[in-house]
Amino acid sequence: MRYLRSFLAFWWNFIVGDDWRVAVGLAVALGLTALLAHHGVNAWWLLPAAVAVLLWDAIRREARGVD
Amino acid sequence: MRSDLLLFATTFLASAVEAVEALTIVLAVGVVRGWRSTLVGVGAATLVLAGIVAVLGPALRLIPIGTLRFVVGALLLAFGLQWLRKAILRSSGYKPLHDEASAFRREREQAGAAARGSSRMDWYSFTVAFKGVLLEGLEVVFIVVTFGATQGRIGLAAAAAAAAVVVVVGVGVFVRGPLERVPENTIKYAVGLLLTSFGIFWSGEGAGVVWPGSDLAILGIVAFLGLVSFALTRRLRRQRLAVRPLGAEA
Numbered sequence: 001m002r003y004l005r006s007f008l009a010f011w012w013n014f015i016v017g018d019d020w021r022v023a024v025g026l027a028v029a030l031g032l033t034a035l036l037a038h039h040g041v042n043a044w045w046l047l048p049a050a051v052a053v054l055l056w057d058a059i060r061r062e063a064r065g066v067d
Numbered sequence: 068m069r070s071d072l073l074l075f076a077t078t079f080l081a082s083a084v085e086a087v088e089a090l091t092i093v094l095a096v097g098v099v100r101g102w103r104s105t106l107v108g109v110g111a112a113t114l115v116l117a118g119i120v121a122v123l124g125p126a127l128r129l130i131p132i133g134t135l136r137f138v139v140g141a142l143l144l145a146f147g148l149q150w151l152r153k154a155i156l157r158s159s160g161y162k163p164l165h166d167e168a169s170a171f172r173r174e175r176e177q178a179g180a181a182a183r184g185s186s187r188m189d190w191y192s193f194t195v196a197f198k199g200v201l202l203e204g205l206e207v208v209f210i211v212v213t214f215g216a217t218q219g220r221i222g223l224a225a226a227a228a229a230a231a232v233v234v235v236v237g238v239g240v241f242v243r244g245p246l247e248r249v250p251e252n253t254i255k256y257a258v259g260l261l262l263t264s265f266g267i268f269w270s271g272e273g274a275g276v277v278w279p280g281s282d283l284a285i286l287g288i289v290a291f292l293g294l295v296s297f298a299l300t301r302r303l304r305r306q307r308l309a310v311r312p313l314g315a316e317a
Binding site for chain 2: 010014015016017018019022023026027030033034037038042043044047048051052054055056058059062063
């Protein structure tokens, strides 16, 4: 049980880390990109734009918490 | 050739960062509690890691390349973005720099305070070294297996990781102390940028995106994210100075 817990903790820390909002945002952006591609729209710009926005938002929240 | 160089450089740098962290733990425990049990722990962790690679490597070949790129890209993206975010916060003074010297001191104090058993095997040294090498090693394995599998160059990725471990261990043994001279945050900044860029490229490709310029799009993504990160770091630094001017913290 202890090994299973540390195994899951490793993957949680690896993928989600200390900001679950970023992980959820990435999942939404990836899903949307796949959905658009499925309907014939080549939305290559969506992921880089989403990453830039998520990065900005995560940093803004963390900086506000420190100040 | 260009993508091979990028693959080698990214795997080398990412593996070097993990190796520095593992070596800091091993050196701290070894110096304080002795080398025998510490090195047995390192050896045991290395064997477990070799087993994981042996199982994971062939299994990955059974997964369709599109699915593999999507999953691997998404994982790299999530992992790389964490590094990039923390590196930006450290560069702008919002997070303390990850100081290997203080990590070394902390590990050494903990190792010195732990009680010794009466048996010849020091289980404290074994466990700490084993866990340190296994956890950091798992991240190296993940990077090697995923980068190698998506590019079809597992050998090249493994060689880059092995070179990084040899260089880091060589430097560590030579200086016989913590690897404080390695500018860890600068490397993490670069690696975070590269992992995130590869993650965007592969997960996008796996999701069905056709990148303009094909493989050259990776360079475009790196440049775009580099500019965004640079702008964010500058803005945060200015913001930090406006809230707490230099000298105000003294």
